[in-house]
Amino acid sequence: KAGVTQTPRYLIKTRGQQVTLSCSPISGHRSVSWYQQTPGQGLQFLFEYFSETQRNKGNFPGRFSGRQFSNSRSEMNVSTLELGDSALYLCASSYLAGGSTDTQYFGPGTRLTVL
Amino acid sequence: GQQLNQSPQSMFIQEGEDVSMNCTSSSIFNTWLWYKQDPGEGPVLLIALYKAGELTSNGRLTAQFGITRKDSFLNISASIPSDVGIYFCAGRIRETSGSRLTFGEGTQLTVNP
Numbered sequence: 001k002a003g004v005t006q007t008p009r010y011l012i013k014t015r016g017q018q019v020t021l022s023c024s025p026i027s028g029h030r031s032v033s034w035y036q037q038t039p040g041q042g043l044q045f046l047f048e049y050f051s052e053t054q055r056n057k058g059n060f061p062g063r064f065s066g067r068q069f070s071n072s073r074s075e076m077n078v079s080t081l082e083l084g085d086s087a088l089y090l091c092a093s094s095y096l097a098g099g100s101t102d103t104q105y106f107g108p109g110t111r112l113t114v115l
Numbered sequence: 116g117q118q119l120n121q122s123p124q125s126m127f128i129q130e131g132e133d134v135s136m137n138c139t140s141s142s143i144f145n146t147w148l149w150y151k152q153d154p155g156e157g158p159v160l161l162i163a164l165y166k167a168g169e170l171t172s173n174g175r176l177t178a179q180f181g182i183t184r185k186d187s188f189l190n191i192s193a194s195i196p197s198d199v200g201i202y203f204c205a206g207r208i209r210e211t212s213g214s215r216l217t218f219g220e221g222t223q224l225t226v227n228p
Contacts, residue, residue, distance in 0.1 A: 004157075033215065043203065043218035056215050090157050092216075103148065104216060106157035
């Protein structure tokens, strides 16, 4: 079974631009979560989607948004990029959103650099 | 908010030695997960723990879910060079609106051959 895939793997953008990242979950998984990883803040939860609905949201500004499609693939968008948005963006998928033995599996991440 | 304190921050050991790292929290979690991350890659799940007191092994790795549900530890026995990487603990609280993972700061492991 293929793992979580994320595209693109690397992105370079300039301040003020917007960016869209894509995530395809493990086949059969219906929940997709996004995390931001930076050296200073570590791994921080952005949001979670399940059945095309946002189920949970972390403490990030409204410039960060996401959506999920009917095939469970998810995209996240960051508008008006700032230098501090440079990070590794990780997507994780799980079968259910919060089931008792639910486990999240991560993709390889998208490395975003904002210049 | 929820905080996970992971220690030690880094470890330098000789090949063949055993390693122990742990995470503590002021909050109760109902799932503990341990991940390993290599440079430029996403975290890879090592062990998942779902019940307080649970002790689970995966090869040379052993992890336990603390009785108080506020802590967990990971042991690696007979370390080898490929154990090098950053190890993260993650706790999850089951919420009616879904779930989120709270991560520790990570333990950077270096194994000298």
